[in-house]
Amino acid sequence: MDGITDASFRKLIATIHPASVTFTEFVNVEGLARGAVSMLRAFQFSEKERPIVAQIYGTEEDSFYKSALMVCALGFDGIDINMGCPAKKVERRGAGAGLIETPGKAQAIIRSVQKARDDWANGITLSEAGIRPKLITAIQEMEKEKKVFPKKNRDLLPVSVKTRIGTCETCIESWIPTLLEMNIDVLSVHGRTLKQMYTGSANWKILARIAEIVKNSGKNTLFLGNGDIENLEDGEKKCREAKTNGALIGRALFGNPWFFSGKIPSPIERLHIALLHAQIYEECFPSAPFFPMRKHLGWYAKGFNGAREMRNECMHSNSAEEVFKIINTYEQHQE
Ligand SMILES: Cc1cc2nc3c(=O)[nH]c(=O)nc-3n(C[C@H](O)[C@H](O)[C@H](O)COP(=O)(O)O)c2cc1C
The missing domain is CATH 1.10.1200 (Non-ribosomal Peptide Synthetase Peptidyl Carrier Protein; Chain A)
Incomplete structure (x- = not known):
């Protein structure tokens, strides 16, 4: 979560109780690919946070390709594409939840990220991929300072998408198959439309329908529901009823890094x-x-x-x- 899940917060959570998977704040691919070294700060992590997924957003396929390669080089365990952010400055440019309106573009972006992940596994170097030298130097420095932990092997990283149930109206019957067609490894959906932003409630009935669509597709995509989970018990109930493979937890973590341990602190x-x-x-x-x-x-x-x-x-x-x-x-x- 932007402005929240920085390296310090994630490390704190991992110290109290290892969360299943953690995500970085989202990072803009156009800024990063053009050489904004300061943006790498959001990708700083510690080993104890693993498995850790880097989240990226934007609109340009080439910038997605380059940023995804950097994510691989930094040692992340997964790459998540944000197609759910409702912030005006993101969505108006056609990024985040704006991509729900341009399914062809969304698919092209997924393809770029999957290509980067495949090229990395096949041994491409950052300079061969046209990554700016100042970014390569910054990545090497982060490694020396133990702010990132590049992996020895080059296994294929999972590529995932986080999205919403629609823009003005729900459009899951077309939007979800569009994403599944790309054979993404994980699909996470926040049960609100873009227009709703954070108002009303997350619609877990619609998330249950998405679970059916994913199952009927015969794809190996894991499906995670998201929205309004208050505590572990509530999360387990929501996942069981909607038949998801799991859930993402957001705001319930504010001031509550004990979430995953179920503890109520004094x-x-x-x-x-x-x-x-x-x-x-x-x-x-x-x-x-x-x-x-x-x-x-x-x-x-x-x-x-x-x-x-x-x-x-x-x-x-x-x-x-x-x-x-x-x-x-x-x-x-x-x-
Ligand atoms: C301050 C804030 C920042 C967020 N930043 C991101 C982000 O960078 N990437 C993302 O996928 N979702 C982001 N979200 C959305 C949450 O991940 C989540 O989808 C949403 O809050 C609903 O889940 P919750 O009810 O468990 O909080 C953000 C939400 C908040 C409140």
Whole structure:
């Protein structure tokens, strides 16, 4: 999730309880392929997060090809194409959920990514593929700094698509077969239309119908449902009823890296994890500004007396050291 599932958050989750599979934030292929080295930051990861999938989005097939090759070179376990983002700046350019309106283009993009994955397995190098030298140098530096972990072997990576049930109206009867025709390895669908953005509820009845379409297609594609899962029990029930192969969890993780362990933490445990998260953030991104951490701190500081005051203080914090002081003061008042 953009702005949320950076390397620090994923590492925290993997530290508490290894999640099944983690996804990076989405990365724009056009920017990356043209040499925006800073975009590689979203691809930083640690070994304990495996299996880890890199998510990419955009519209240009050649940029998808180049970005998918870089994903292979960085050592990811899978490549996911975003065809579900409803943000205006993405969808208006025909990317993200905008691709639901252009099925031919969507198929061409999948083909490009699959070709990159195949070419990588067959031994192509980044320079042979026309990747800009500054990107190749940056990737080598990330490897040296142990920010990525290229694989020794060149096994074929799974290529997957994450999408929605339609744009204005549901269009799964045509859209889902369009995707399945491309023999993608995994299909994840958020049970809302583009127009709905995040309003209303995710429609798990439609996700159940998609599970049928996938099954009847006879393809080997795994199908993951997505939308509004609140906890493990709820997720298991939704998957069982809709007959999906699994689910993706999004917002239920905000301030709740315990999700996969099923644990309900005490307020003190929440605060200690808030601090650990802030420390991991500084370790992962030593020269980045601290403010992207603040929203997470706000999500942790909930459900106890004094939480509102603490949230306010955290919203002005600028380092893990300051977070430590805020939490320490709170703990002293509790004693
Ligand atoms: C802040 C935010 C950022 C998101 N960024 C991405 C993204 O980069 N890629 C993606 O596939 N979905 C993204 N999503 C959508 C979620 O992955 C998920 O499909 C959606 O929130 C519904 O699932 P949930 O109810 O479990 O949150 C984002 C959602 C939010 C709220």
